[in-house]
Amino acid sequence: MTQTSIETDVAVIGAGPAGLFAVFECGMLRMKCVVIDALDAVGGQCSALYPEKPIYDIPAHPAIDAGALIERLEAQAAPFTPLYLLGRRVETLAREGEGPEGRLVLGTSGGDVVRARAVIIAAGAGAFGPNRPPLEGLAGYEAGGAVRYLVARREEYRGKRVVIAGGGDSAVDWALSLKEVAAKVTVVHRRPKFRAAPESAARLDAAAARGEVELAIPYQLHGLEGDGTSLTAVVLATLKGETKAVPADVLLPFYGLSTELGPVAEWGLGLDRHHVAVEPATCATSMDGVYAIGDIATYPGKLKLILQGFSEAAMAAHAIHPRVFPGEALHFEYSTSKGVPGGH
Template sequence: MNEPQKAGSSAGESVESTDVAIIGAGPAGLFAMFEAGVIGLNCITIDALDRPGGQCTELYPDKPIYDIPAVPRCTAQELVDRLLEQCEPFGYPIYLGERAETLERAGERWELTTSEGRVINAAAVLIAAGNGAFVPQRVGLPEAERFEGRGLHYAVRQAERFRGRRVLIAGGGDSALDWALALRGIAEQVVLLHRRTAYRAAPATAQAVMAAHEAGQIEIVTGTLDALHESHGVLSGARVKTLQGDRELVFDDLVALFGLVPDLGPLAGWPLRARAGRIPVDTSNYETALPGVFAIGDIALYDNKQKLILSGFHEGSLALRKAYTYARPDKQRTHVHSSYDAALQEKLNAHAHE
């Protein structure tokens, strides 16, 4: 598969044409990419996040998953890595860091524009956006916004960025605790701030943090941010409210890892009859109120809906069979088994032996 591209890598005013535009590179969207290849459709995938995986890799990359058929156990990151590997023989592009903005009719097809100015002309659109684009839950202080990029971070992209610095990590989930452990040997000082003594992380991770605290590698503070301080235009510290009273903390960087919150963004304004952030579909093919526009995965709404990765796989498979009629209206699609189609087998086997 083509290397996933970050926003702006090839965006512009030119129009990219494809059979199917997939919105969302989580497990459901990635498996839909593979299924598109199996039945002979081209596709382009976009995702607002800066890496594939959607909710799986953003919220619980190391958590085990047990309900994927024939895979007794794998982590969420391992599942996403395997799905990406499965898609590789088809070479379909994934454009990352790009949010779907507008959707308009272009004759019998659809024209999708992204936040980076990319224009995709597609016969069908498959929305696999989960609960929408995930955005960081921000520090709820009025002065916080002006410190973004000047000492306040909502993600750790490069651990080396914090070498030799004093770091305050705020949060009590897996991500906060994992980074507290990872940075203890890089940063000069690591302080973990959480509003209570119980954590929302895996028990083994919480135990490792406590062991690091006892070894003097991580300081733990129980409390909440009350005010941020600056020095020479950059963030330099904070006042924290604890049960024992106010406390002043001095640091070079604040990494706020309060989790991600779903945001449908522009999709909420599309005429899809969305209800409570979910899109009603016809369960015979997962088509929405717009012909040629489909919704699968957590964002799809129908009676007895089960929010399972397995359900998203099934929904994508059926949606693409109907999408085929929009992409190839003059061609009769024959039923394809991956084990019986000689041309498909040759492509998949050739890639497997590279």
């Protein structure tokens, strides 16, 4: 495999919302970025798992689809011409030299060697995959598209009977969204209280009271009925073993993601329950020159919100500036007065 050597100011690991905004923040401070992501497209989970899912807690956007948010973040970063290395994973991280001339050297699964003055890890929760329910014959229905773990296009569910299992934000948000296109939506949860945002849970209860959504509570998934690839019904059971079959064309189990940090766990960054501990004011990790932001970072009072990842991106960029421009004073300017390349 031919190695490609790349020099940059900052290497950003992860092209999700926090990583993309880090490119913008670094760009505003005249720092160039290389962005590396294991997925083949930017956006992280927003693009890979729920591009049409509405997000309600982005400032100035009462609601914005995850895919649209990524498009705007990518456009916001574009004036700073980041280099994207997609479809490859960072396998190694090492230091080369000390002091101002020292570099952090990253090796990717694609054979790239990236030398950077600083690294921002914005890798979300690491590599991820769905938590699958233990149902007989599940693989066949997955292959046939009758059991899915994400909604890529809402229109694909028009006129279908959809069963959604889970009690978190994904289950509640998609129930509220899909009821507008599906023939029927049934939400399965083992307890009356949902773990979703209180406003969303209240909207679901109101929709159920109007007959727009059916709540199967307290039930849990018990079995699948069909020809092995196409569903006809999902069998539910109470904790006492009472069962009932709900007619269905599609089952969406939203039981969260099974995540693993991969090579990041081997870099000696001071892990705290599969997260990277950082200094709250700078997002610096225990390794000099390496910073972590977004869902992978943890510190006292941390909130797992996209907007917190945005704030951490700004703090990390400002903390990195002296490494890229040693001895140069940083005079903070508002973007309204400074503008951006090609902007007005």
